[in-house]
Amino acid sequence: MLQPEDLVFGDVALDRSCLFAHRDGKQIRFTRSERALLLLLTRNPHSLMRRSQLLDAIASANSDTSDRNVDFLINRVRSKLGDSARSPKYIATQYGEGYVWIAAQVPAATLKPDFAPAHGFLAIAPVVPRHDERLTKRADYITGQLRETIAGRVGAGQTAIVVGNEECAATRYVLRVSFRDGGARLDCTATLREVQTRRIIRAFRVEFAAAGTTSLTPEIERVSNDVIAALETNLLEASEGLGTPTDQPLEIRLRKATTLLSASNPKWLEKGLQLRDARERNPASADIALQWCLHLFARLVLTNPFTGISRSEREDLESEIEGTVLECLPLVETNPLLMLAAAKLLYFVDRGHLELAEDLAERAFARTADFAAALPLLGQLRQARGDFAAAVAFFDRGIEMADPDSEFERHMRVLKCIALLAAGDREALEATAFSCESPHSPPDLTVMIAVLVTPPGQSLPQAVTDALVAAGQEGAHNAIDYTYMTSVRHLTSLQARAKIMQGLLAHLTRLHGEDIVPPFVLRGTGLIGSS
Structure with missing residues (x-):
């Protein structure tokens, strides 16, 4: 369903962070420069945004900050939104001066039920040659059976839906099943992808006998089992690293992975000697190196604030963190949890790596959206850029996903309070008040x-x-x-x-x-x- 943090304009639902939008059931991704323009325009509706302001907005995201480049980016955003320069619905041109966001925001309650993006877990999309009605009917039946079988086995709160071939549903994963009539048999190819990254998780052949000759159930069962196994493996791989237990159920692993990157996790403080020994035994391990950096990070943030830490010691620790993380970057590209750790550490040392941290965190988030590990950092990154509404939205999502009265929930509430302070929103801060007393602090x-x-x-x-x-x-x-x-x-x-x-x-x-x-x-x- 429509997310509460989405901004709705006409037939477009725009993610508050401008990472993506949904239109006509399709997901739209924006580049960093496009997002910078959208953030400025949508946060200042019906106000002229001069070229100089737009240039400033994209300066940190794109080195080509000419007037011509601004016009090119605006046209590209218009194209993605289905907008027209001659008859604009979203972005109007003030010739010689700049651009104006003219679309009125639509209250979520006024949306038609069939408009809201699916935001489901898995979409199943049959791909059939046009005008083959007989094959289309059979494909619809098979994908319907696949949906029912898979839906009965995925976790609580996770949905599986069937979508049309031309649709790109706003789901975490999509299973595209292409059908071809081979005469004596029905030849199919099934491809399972992550929607946001388009990364192929699994691809395999599927064969069904000619209509009426045998039951379809065994092959549907086999395909369903393969899809479920591939999804579970993908989630397991996304939660690997940083000492996540490999011999425990997936749900426990995901919960553990979420807490590993919490700023107030004392486990990293306690593991100093163990990690030092591990680094000596395996100096080439990026995983162990980043765990060591999280230990150094814990020493900086979990120190007694009234006794503090000397400036020279802080600078030495942060220099070691920075150097180690930068060395590890080429080795962590395939591991989203390690990418998040690297992004978190580069953000924290505050040495000019904000864009790099954003890039790492956003790419890792595409593979970790099933659990909350990325949410604190994504909120902090939005906050660093001054987008406090988007930051609070990420923190609220983390609070919703957290176990009640857990250390992670408290961490998210503290981050939310800091964001509201930064925004100067004392009224919202008072409404967010929670007990400062906690066994986790x-x-x-x-x-x-x-x-x-x-x-x-x-x-x-x-x-x-x-x-x-x-x-x-x-x-x-x-x-x-x-x-x-x-x-x-x-x-x-x-x-x-x-x-x-x-x-x-x-x-x-x-x-x-x-x-x-x-x-x-x-x-x-x-x-x-x-x-």
């Missing part, structure tokens, strides 16, 4: 969360105030340093950074004076002249 980090989300003019809980007083000036200085380096510096907007830090700085300077704020934090938030 060390007490000192719990204090930091409470300080971050409490408005500057509002009193802190007494226990939190006592902890801040006990930390002293040095502890308060370290806490500001820690928060900026772990949660704030990655955002490209100085204003958004300042909004996250506003409450923390107000509460701590009220207790310990303004001298506790590190100068680099004032510069990094644009507050150098106001604090």
Whole structure:
């Protein structure tokens, strides 16, 4: 069904992050430059977006930032949306000046039921020569039987549907079955693909005897079993790496894979010696190398914020993370979980790798959408670019997929609060409020969360105030340093950074004076002249 985060304009349902859209049952993918234009246009409807603004939007995504290139990209987006320059429904031209997004957003409730993208698990598409009605009827019967057999064996909440040959359903996978009448038998070829990547998972021949000569059931059973086995293998492969248990059921493996990339997973902190030994035994393993980097990452984010970590030690750890991850990149292209780990680490060290992290994360997400491992990072990447609505949508999706009261759910809620702070949306933040107390969070980090989300003019809980007083000036200085380096510096907007830090700085300077704020934090938030 239509996702709540989709933006609907006419007959187009646009993913809020502008990764893709759906129109007439077909999925549309956008390049990075096209997405940059769509984000700017759709976030500013009925407003003239001048060429200079559009050039700025695509500058980081495309080195060719000429006026002519903007026009070319606009025309390409129009083509994908089924739009016309002469009679525009979506993008109108203001000649000599720029472009205007003119489409009105449609409330989801007004959509016809048959318009909503399927968003199912598997689509089965028969491919039959045109005008062969007899073969078409037989193909429809066979694909219907395949659907029923497969649908009875996939997991709860996963659907299998039959679609027309010309459709590209908004599903995770598509099974295309081509039919050819061979006289004595019916020759078929079945191809199972991932929809977003178009990667072929499995292809095999299928043979049915001539109509009426024998039962179709055995071959349908065999094909269904092969498809289910291929899907399970694909999910298993997508969750391999980073120490994911290989001897446990798929559901447990997917849940484990989801928690491995959580920022507050203490397992990586505990495995330092074990991973150091493993690296010495197998220095060529990219998997072990990235696990070691996640250990170093855990040392940076799970340290006590009030005692902190020295600048030189932080720089050394981040340099080791950066160098190791970059060396591993050619070796992880076939493993989505390792790609996500690499993207997460490159994003965190904040050394100019934002585009690379986005590319890795988006390609990995196409293979890991069955579980929530990519959602925290995708939300953070959108947040870094200033698209807070898309970030919150990813975090909300992660909260929905998380086990109640789990460490992962809390992690997603904290990330959502930071995104709402960055957006300056205090009203939504108050509605999102949750208990800062958690068995999954060390007490000192719990204090930091409470300080971050409490408005500057509002009193802190007494226990939190006592902890801040006990930390002293040095502890308060370290806490500001820690928060900026772990949660704030990655955002490209100085204003958004300042909004996250506003409450923390107000509460701590009220207790310990303004001298506790590190100068680099004032510069990094644009507050150098106001604090």
